[in-house]
Amino acid sequence: xxxxxxxxxxxxDKRLLGYSPHTLNAYKLQANLLIRHxxxxxxxxxxxxxLKEYLIKQEHLKPASIAHRIKFxxxxxRHLHEEGFIDRNVAAKLREPKQGKRIPKFxxxxxxxxxxxxxxxxxxxSLTEFFFSTGCRIGEVYxxxxxxxxxxxxxxSVIGKGDKQREVYFxxxxxxxxxxxxKSRTDDHEALFVTVRNPxxxxxxxxxxxxxxxxxxxxxxxxxxxxHRWRHSMATTMLNNGAPMEVIMSNLGHARVxxxxxxxxxxGERRRQEYNKYFR
Numbered sequence: 001x002x003x004x005x006x007x008x009x010x011x012x013d014k015r016l017l018g019y020s021p022h023t024l025n026a027y028k029l030q031a032n033l034l035i036r037h038x039x040x041x042x043x044x045x046x047x048x049x050x051l052k053e054y055l056i057k058q059e060h061l062k063p064a065s066i067a068h069r070i071k072f073x074x075x076x077x078r079h080l081h082e083e084g085f086i087d088r089n090v091a092a093k094l095r096e097p098k099q100g101k102r103i104p105k106f107x108x109x110x111x112x113x114x115x116x117x118x119x120x121x122x123x124x125x126s127l128t129e130f131f132f133s134t135g136c137r138i139g140e141v142y143x144x145x146x147x148x149x150x151x152x153x154x155x156x157s158v159i160g161k162g163d164k165q166r167e168v169y170f171x172x173x174x175x176x177x178x179x180x181x182x183k184s185r186t187d188d189h190e191a192l193f194v195t196v197r198n199p200x201x202x203x204x205x206x207x208x209x210x211x212x213x214x215x216x217x218x219x220x221x222x223x224x225x226x227x228h229r230w231r232h233s234m235a236t237t238m239l240n241n242g243a244p245m246e247v248i249m250s251n252l253g254h255a256r257v258x259x260x261x262x263x264x265x266x267x268g269e270r271r272r273q274e275y276n277k278y279f280r
Contacts, residue, residue: 001085004040007031010079018163022139030072043080048090055094067096104232111221112233118219126181127193127211129174131227135234135252136168137161138227142205144192146182151175160253168251 011024011031019027037054038046051073058066077091107115112132119125130141140158148157155169170178187194191202203211209227216225231252238248 001043002040003035003038003043003046004031006043006080006085007035007076009083009085010076013079020139020159020161020163023161026068027072030069031076033069034073043086046077046090048093051091051094063097070094070096104235105223105229106232106236107221107223107225107229111223111225114219114221115215115225118215118221120218122177122181122184123193123196124211124215126174126177127208128215128230129177130170131212131230132234133170133174134158134168135231137231137253138205138208140168141193141227142203142208145190146192147190148192149178151179158253161255164253166250166253 007028011027014024014027034054037057038050055066055070055073058069061069074091074094077086077089080086081089081092116125116128119128127141130136134156136156136158137160140160143159144156150156153169154172154175155167157165158168159165182192185194187200189200189202193203193208195201195203195207212225212227212230235248235252238251239245
């Protein structure tokens with residue numbers, strides 16, 4: 001069986017398991033990179049050494065990126081071994097590089113207000129407030145429809161990683177701008193956020209990033225602003241305001257508390273408050 005055929009079988013299996021299109025597209029990119037390097041050869045001819053040589057040539061990448069490639073390769077060959085397509089899993093002993101503890105980058109209060117002030121359209125205002133108050137991932141915002149909004153509860157039903165559904169909440173300020181934005185639209189498209197130009201389409205992930213970047217460029221904020229930074233900012237704000245870790249975890253849709261705990265290490269203001277509270 002050729003490696004390209006093996007990838008197609010792996011992809012079909014993950015699709016049946018409910019993996020998101022975003023995840024499958026990322027896997028497809030990894031598969032294409034691997035095949036481009038070692039060739040579309042018979043899977044029985046793939047060796048541990050060939051895989052290591054491929055990974056060694058990726059040393060220019062960050063450890064996290066290399067780790068993603070190793071995880072994919074291990075998963076692919078584990079699947080092929082478990083399904084009986086190969087007698088030996090040549091990727092079983094591949095190890096991920098050590099990674100330093102990454103501290104999420106967030107926006108401080110002044111930067112948040114400067115970004116809010118630089119929004120000059122209802123779309124920009126509603127998108128900014130929605131990102132900040134919900135802490136949603138960009139893919140979750142992309143997939144939202146009008147019917148997913150519960151105006152009375154000020155909440156939205158989003159589909160997160162692993163196709164898991166959860167309810168997120170937004171502020172009164174967000175509700176006001178979102179309501180104004182939707183009322184200003186003359187289309188009947190189901191998407192919550194759509195393109196400005198005709199024909200009206202659901203706003204793509206790439207376009208959402210562009211809007212966020214444009215808002216930052218019009219402001220006095222000099223740090224790099226991107227959608228996921230709003231997510232970090234929401235979590236940090238909740239922590240600084242005394243929210244329990246499990247509440248933040250639930251709002252962000254984290255599967256493991258260890259993922260959420262990283263925010264506890266970056267909030268110097270919260271640490272100061274807790275110190276003064278318990279040590280006088």
